[in-house]
Amino acid sequence: MKPIEEKVASAEVQEIFDDIKRTRAVDDVNNFWKYLANEPRMMKSTWDALKTIMGPGALDPLTKELVYLAVSITNNCEYCMARHGAAARAKGATDAQLNELYAVVGLANMTNRLANAYRVPVDEQFRETS
Amino acid sequence: MKPIEEKVASAEVQEIFDDIKRTRAVDDVNNFWKYLANEPRMMKSTWDALKTIMGPGALDPLTKELVYLAVSITNNCEYCMARHGAAARAKGATDAQLNELYAVVGLANMTNRLANAYRVPVDEQFRETS
Amino acid sequence: MKPIEEKVASAEVQEIFDDIKRTRAVDDVNNFWKYLANEPRMMKSTWDALKTIMGPGALDPLTKELVYLAVSITNNCEYCMARHGAAARAKGATDAQLNELYAVVGLANMTNRLANAYRVPVDEQFRETS
Amino acid sequence: MKPIEEKVASAEVQEIFDDIKRTRAVDDVNNFWKYLANEPRMMKSTWDALKTIMGPGALDPLTKELVYLAVSITNNCEYCMARHGAAARAKGATDAQLNELYAVVGLANMTNRLANAYRVPVDEQFRETS
Amino acid sequence: MKPIEEKVASAEVQEIFDDIKRTRAVDDVNNFWKYLANEPRMMKSTWDALKTIMGPGALDPLTKELVYLAVSITNNCEYCMARHGAAARAKGATDAQLNELYAVVGLANMTNRLANAYRVPVDEQFRETS
Amino acid sequence: MKPIEEKVASAEVQEIFDDIKRTRAVDDVNNFWKYLANEPRMMKSTWDALKTIMGPGALDPLTKELVYLAVSITNNCEYCMARHGAAARAKGATDAQLNELYAVVGLANMTNRLANAYRVPVDEQFRETS
DSSP: OOOOOGGGOOHHHHHHHHHHHHHHTOSSOOHHHHHHTTSHHHHHHHHHHHHHHSSSSSSOHHHHHHHHHHHHHHHTOHHHHHHHHHHHHHTTOOHHHHHHHHHHHHHHHHHHHHHHHTTOOOOHHHHHHO | OOOOOGGGOOHHHHHHHHHHHHHHTOSSOOHHHHHHTTSHHHHHHHHHHHHHHSSSSSSOHHHHHHHHHHHHHHTTOHHHHHHHHHHHHHTTOOHHHHHHHHHHHHHHHHHHHHHHHTTOOOOHHHHHHO | OOOOOGGGOOHHHHHHHHHHHHHHTOSSOOHHHHHHTTSHHHHHHHHHHHHHHSSSSSSOHHHHHHHHHHHHHHTTOHHHHHHHHHHHHHTTOOHHHHHHHHHHHHHHHHHHHHHHHHTOOOOHHHHHHO | OOOOOGGGOOHHHHHHHHHHHHHHTOSSOOHHHHHHTTSHHHHHHHHHHHHHHHSSSSSOHHHHHHHHHHHHHHHTOHHHHHHHHHHHHHTTOOHHHHHHHHHHHHHHHHHHHHHHHHTOOOOHHHHHHO | OOOOOGGGOOHHHHHHHHHHHHHHTOSSOOHHHHHHTTSHHHHHHHHHHHHHHHSSSSSOHHHHHHHHHHHHHHTTOHHHHHHHHHHHHHTTOOHHHHHHHHHHHHHHHHHHHHHHHTTOOOOHHHHHHO | OOOOOGGGOOHHHHHHHHHHHHHHTOSSOOHHHHHHTTSHHHHHHHHHHHHHHSSSSSSOHHHHHHHHHHHHHHHTOHHHHHHHHHHHHHTTOOHHHHHHHHHHHHHHHHHHHHHHHTTOOOOHHHHHHO
């Protein structure tokens, strides 16, 4: 599938391109959106969801970018690591914070498998409060 | 493998049990440690790493618990979700924050696969800054 | 491990190469088989299984290619996405169908994690009928 | 997090419950929606996307359910396997079709790892057509 | 899907049941085969492959069971962990060996994500020899 | 994040570099460590764990490398496959052994999903012995 550039986009897609650029104050949308423009229904749905959930809410924007990055590392998505690493930087993430994040992601992937291996039963107090 | 209870633990394992209880100000260690006590070398190494990385650092403790939870949800580790969900609560996570976190984790797992499917090339500006 | 080209293949491997070319009406086997030829037992077993299951059966051939592609996207296997994307095209998949498939795969990966996160109990009526 | 039952739902959530019931011609929504109702923004976004993408489109509804099920099996999501297994049945999937689907999913997960292990380079003809 | 018991199995399935019991010197096949008997083509193909690859070969049988268990832990497959844990025991695995295996699996899952996160380029000497 | 070369490393990191080189009798550490040196706490913890667990123990060193490789293939970590493939070679793995390993990893990933798909209940005798 080829990316859809702004100049050839349908009005429906162009409107989403414009909203992304306006919301993020950027001159061009990133490649993800140009490819997803091949499926305008999914493009619109994904943009609406990201705009809402990644915008102001219960968690601060940097925390949400770090969570996004943690999932992308776990799934080994190269594009997503680059994209959300850059976004985390833009929202103020320092080298020290990213290094610590990588450590947490590594440890979580390790202890997830140790818990699997030993088939550890859930402690009663965690059932109640989680 | 069976869990190792405090009363039958070796001195080496007991010392780690004591350090966990002291550090976390709890009366008993959670099941994960009682099972991991079957491999004292790994138990010691895992505890030392978690104590260091999950303690004071560049990211605040709640952010690190949320990242831990996000990875555990992505990997579908039931024990880890219960354990780190409870820990996030204990560090002050609200319902609104957890609900938003779940949404971010869902969206990241979705866009990770959309980026895979379209084989989206990394934008030049992300290479530079991430 | 290096690929095994036809001219140097053992009689056992050559026979499988020939069957793949005959079955698929192609002049050369794709790279996957040249590498798997390093383990002739696994090559034979894999070819026999694919020939049987991906051939005429209860599901039509295009549906099976789309399912193969969906799994490959979820697992982020670059070779497999290219191979089964091409196979889906050869079996008639349109741009509209592939774009919709990518959307379904994205949504499934998302709701899988939302179901994990909320630990949603299985509805009684699904237990009975699935 | 607890499920939100219809009688206590906000007007915003109730409207989505009603649309799900109307669209699917069911008397009650399944548990997934009652839990996701804890995050109404994500609930609305997810329902809108599923209604659009899983409805009439380029692929027939049963094919899309089978793809959803294939991803859920790959990710080992118990709720999702039960839910989309039941949905596939409701859309006419036979035992023979589901058994064949499981076989395809198994084979795809196997050859994905064989392609990884041998680091098989993508054939030129697949790059052009996929 | 329901398991297929020996007394109601087709001749084709019964023959595989018999070969499994003879090869493994057991009185009854384990549940996996009774379920897979719903798709006799896949059952035959899977049994043939396992009989060949897990039998005498380049690696000793215990090593192969440990590898099987390591993959099953990584994928969080409860049935497979129980089945291959028991098989490893039957082939002589000690508590010390299983505990060490779990540690290796945990560490590999951790360093896999650290390598992802830092996008570590492959060292030249590894390209040559792996 | 950029790799940290020996000449600019802090004393703390240099000490770990030296221990890796001494323990493995190599002239330079591999890239993984130069990147992980950005987070010295995690570097130290990871090295200590790997040195202990991958050193002499209950399982022989080659078996542990093969397990490491099997997990890395399952997770599709390119760096880790190259690194642990080379390490397995250095510890004596033959072509025949690696080919057989790849087959086992493929089969395990397949039967893991078949067990998921059929939701096979764990046999009583496996519960007792695993």
